[in-house]
Amino acid sequence: MKVLVEKGTKKKRQTIVILQVGSLMNFVQGKTVANQVDEILLERIRDETYSPGSRMPSESELSDELGVSRATVRTALAKLAANGLILRKQGDGTYVNARARDASAFLGNLWDLVELIEGNGFKPSIRFLSIERRPATEKEAFALALEPSEDLIALRRLFYADQQAVILADNVIPSSLLREPFESIDGSLHIRDIFQKYFHQKIAFAITDIRSAVIGEEACTYLGGESDRAILKLQVALYGKNNLPLALGTNIFDDSVLRLSLVQAWS
Amino acid sequence: MKVLVEKGTKKKRQTIVILQVGSLMNFVQGKTVANQVDEILLERIRDETYSPGSRMPSESELSDELGVSRATVRTALAKLAANGLILRKQGDGTYVNARARDASAFLGNLWDLVELIEGNGFKPSIRFLSIERRPATEKEAFALALEPSEDLIALRRLFYADQQAVILADNVIPSSLLREPFESIDGSLHIRDIFQKYFHQKIAFAITDIRSAVIGEEACTYLGGESDRAILKLQVALYGKNNLPLALGTNIFDDSVLRLSLVQAWS
DNA sequence: CAGTGGTCTAGACCACCTA
DNA sequence: AGGTGGTCTAGACCACTGC
Known part of the structure; x- marks a missing residue:
């Protein structure tokens, strides 16, 4: 019935950018137009096409240049702003936040240890220590909505930043x-891939508790250092789309090596 | 030239809801339509009009009922989803997340101590301990982009959860x-109000470092408990719209009383 | 006063789920 | 097959800023 939106008559298409027309891009790239715009802008910020502290083109200019609607540009800009990479001032313009690099972790990715290590500028790697089946403790059974002493798979892994255990x-x-x-379980995979591959589940949301603790002897044998020093303990609960509890995690985090820093921005 | 959007001919306006027409509401309430929708939905979730785990009305139904466009409903729903309060399933529906209450803090509000205490279900109060002027240390001058040993205002305050110092x-x-x-400075105000009232500045974004530490003697005299226990240290840098550093903060956080927990959700 | 970001609308098409 | 959420468009009006 309805025809696809007519495109291709833009004047200023001055960049290398190639965006697909209409919603076709979902087939071609698996990426939404807004995400493509986001990536383009992110790259321009990183390679300083838009230099730190400078004013970026206006929304209308970007929407003209990239050949997408202003609304689409805005969703991309909103994502950048939420991560503190740009600052938006009504009646003035959009500015590149020169302090963007000061942050290691973006909004709430606390559960994704690989991203956290990357955010600190290290190369992450995972060492698979052990896997076993054992009955759940009472607490675990409750948190995972299981019958008492139902069977669990317990996985222990060690994350490295470059060559250092963290x-x-x-x-x-x-x-x-x-x-x-x-x-068949390969414990050195990203937790997201483990769930995808062996459990056929997708992680929908996570609740992370941040606590401080003394490292203790056991963790110290893996992480080294003084056995009475304070560390961060990230207690994570992962849930699937259907609100099903998928996993519990306890991450002993050596904050003498890795920084845990978050940006928060307001509109 | 153009006329305000015609409204008022909706059929199903079955609720108590009163939304202003067009963009007029910006004058009347100081709230955006999307925020009003957000509040309405939030209230319905809290009072279990939409009970935990149940499926909410579809976007179209909500947009019909509330008399706003589907886009507006979507921005409200997006906010709820980002905070993990609802779960959205394409091709199925939107569900109330029964685990919403498990979280004390929402995405990155780590700098707002009052909200943090409220999120834990306590009544927050602030005790003003001391204020003084002193020259900046080298580190402070660097972080605040000042000349060395320029003058600082140093504020020390103690936050209570109900009657307990935390x-x-x-x-x-x-x-x-x-x-x-x-x-004239009243140190018992919310930090946001202090900046508004005495500095005529608005906080635009914050970068928070989360570290663990041993509490030490000094902080212990305020917070009580064992002087060698581990606590959380939240080191905050606040910035204004123009990217100007506004303040540095060091918050000693007793996580034996208060939980620091974050939800993260994916679309 | 012109330009910018902020908000909202109405309508279209898509991918996905459930039946 | 029908309905739901996901994405995008085009156009309108507003509030704010800086000249």
């Missing part, structure tokens, strides 16, 4: 969720 | 930003 991560997952042979 | 907060602000008499 996070000791313990995870427990209900055995009942497993969809592939127990023996 | 956070010791030290803040330093460049004296040069002060716009009102030094003597």
